[in-house]
Amino acid sequence: MLEAKIDELLKKNHLSITGGRRRILELFLQQEGALSHSDIEKKAGEKFDRVTVYRTLQVFLEKGLIHSIPTSDNSIRYALCKDDCSGGQHRDDHVHFICNTCGSTVCLEDVSVPPIKLPRGYVSEQVEMLVSGVCKSCNLLLP
Amino acid sequence: MLEAKIDELLKKNHLSITGGRRRILELFLQQEGALSHSDIEKKAGEKFDRVTVYRTLQVFLEKGLIHSIPTSDNSIRYALCKDDCSGGQHRDDHVHFICNTCGSTVCLEDVSVPPIKLPRGYVSEQVEMLVSGVCKSCNLLLP
DNA sequence: TGTGAAATTACAACAATGTTGCAAATAATT
DNA sequence: AATTATTTGCAACATTGTTGTAATTTCACA
Numbered sequence: 522m523l524e525a526k527i528d529e530l531l532k533k534n535h536l537s538i539t540g541g542r543r544r545i546l547e548l549f550l551q552q553e554g555a556l557s558h559s560d561i562e563k564k565a566g567e568k569f570d571r572v573t574v575y576r577t578l579q580v581f582l583e584k585g586l587i588h589s590i591p592t593s594d595n596s597i598r599y600a601l602c603k604d605d606c607s608g609g610q611h612r613d614d615h616v617h618f619i620c621n622t623c624g625s626t627v628c629l630e631d632v633s634v635p636p637i638k639l640p641r642g643y644v645s646e647q648v649e650m651l652v653s654g655v656c657k658s659c660n661l662l663l664p
Numbered sequence: 665m666l667e668a669k670i671d672e673l674l675k676k677n678h679l680s681i682t683g684g685r686r687r688i689l690e691l692f693l694q695q696e697g698a699l700s701h702s703d704i705e706k707k708a709g710e711k712f713d714r715v716t717v718y719r720t721l722q723v724f725l726e727k728g729l730i731h732s733i734p735t736s737d738n739s740i741r742y743a744l745c746k747d748d749c750s751g752g753q754h755r756d757d758h759v760h761f762i763c764n765t766c767g768s769t770v771c772l773e774d775v776s777v778p779p780i781k782l783p784r785g786y787v788s789e790q791v792e793m794l795v796s797g798v799c800k801s802c803n804l805l806l807p
Numbered sequence: 808t809g810t811g812a813a814a815t816t817a818c819a820a821c822a823a824t825g826t827t828g829c830a831a832a833t834a835a836t837t
Numbered sequence: 838a839a840t841t842a843t844t845t846g847c848a849a850c851a852t853t854g855t856t857g858t859a860a861t862t863t864c865a866c867a
Binding site for chain 2: 862
Binding site: 589590591592593594595596597616618621629631632634635637638639640641642643644645646647648649650651652653654655656657660661 | 732733734735736737738739740759761764772774775777778780781782783784785786787788789790791792793794795796797798799800803804
């Protein structure tokens with residue numbers, strides 16, 4: 522059951538269970554791929570205040586339920602984290618793919634970010650790799 | 665002379681030479697590192713309308729004078745392209761570094777983005793690599 | 808060097824996005 | 838079930854981004 526999973530996720534992260542959080546988590550679970558703030562606002566319908574969406578995403582981020590994916594168009598996407606990165610310590614060392622055709626953003630969980638060597642003096646704390654191009658589904662629709 | 669270089673850059677990219685474009689290019693040339701829209705708006709002073717800054721950045725992007733750097737905080741940064749990527753065809757295959765201490769964003773021209781293998785079906789058109797951590801200058805100020 | 812066409816700019820008005828404080832409503836705890 | 842702590846909705850506001858239009862500026866060419 523989806524609902525059970527949702528409540529479990531919330532409990533596991535020490536969050537009280539509310540309608541808004543349930544709904545937003547549901548959106549993430551239903552949908553393969555990442556969501557932007559406005560995606561969520563639209564899909565959640567008129568039921569929730571914009572402010573609630575902002576605050577919910579912020580809390581989910583802090584708790585490590587979701588991670589954010591930078592973009593070049595000022596519309597940060599959010600995606601669910603895998604089980605093993607809850608508890609504040611993230612381990613989203615995977616590559617993100619943005620499709621230029623359908624606009625979807627997905628986590629390529631199986632592709633990990635390769636190590637890189639920085640110039641002397643620089644210390645790396647986090648690495649993000651963003652690939653854009655044509656995704657699997659869109660490719661199938663072409664010649 | 666800086667001014668000569670600026671005008672040359674504009675001419676090379678088939679852009680008419682105006683005060684606004686000169687000023688913005690000057691900012692990029694003076695400053696090592698990337699600038700956000702609001703950086704530019706502040707530094708350019710009261711002299712230019714916000715809209716002019718938007719449109720100028722857009723034109724510079726189209727012409728390949730600058731490239732954009734995605735971020736996780738909804739404030740896209742822009743940086744000058746190297747000479748060899750004008751003419752529409754970009755070649756910014758370098759890594760970008762964002763300092764969590766001083767907030768500056770720089771192009772690590774010497775660090776190129778490693779090749780990666782995508783799952784079957786995905787076609788890569790562009791790859792962006794973003795490293796965040798502590799930059800060279802900030803490191804020197806620490807124990 | 809002056810003049811007209813084309814491009815660029817400022818201004819205004821607006822739309823969208825993000826933030827904050829506070830009172831009302833809801834969830835958790837006993 | 839009552840109390841407390843948390844969350845939500847609302848309002849008001851700040852910031853960021855967009856569009857149309859008139860006025861200015863640049864450029865090309867005589």
